[in-house]
Amino acid sequence: MKLMQIAMKHLPEGQAFFQEKGIELGFEDLQPMMELFLKVMTEAYELGKEEADNNE
Numbered sequence: 001m002k003l004m005q006i007a008m009k010h011l012p013e014g015q016a017f018f019q020e021k022g023i024e025l026g027f028e029d030l031q032p033m034m035e036l037f038l039k040v041m042t043e044a045y046e047l048g049k050e051e052a053d054n055n056e
Helices: 002-009 011-020 027-054
Strands: none
Touching (some): 002 027
C-alpha cells in the first residue's frame, strides 16, 4: 500500500510527461497502468527479498 501512495505522489509528474508528448490520460486510463506498476514493483520487491534471504 505504501508503494501505491508513493506512486500517487508522483502521478502529476507522469501526467505532465504524457501531456508534453501530446497524450491525454484520464484517471480511468491511469488505473490499469498503476496496477501494472504495482505488480512489477511487488515482483521486484519479492526478488530482492529472496536474494537477501539467500545471502544471509
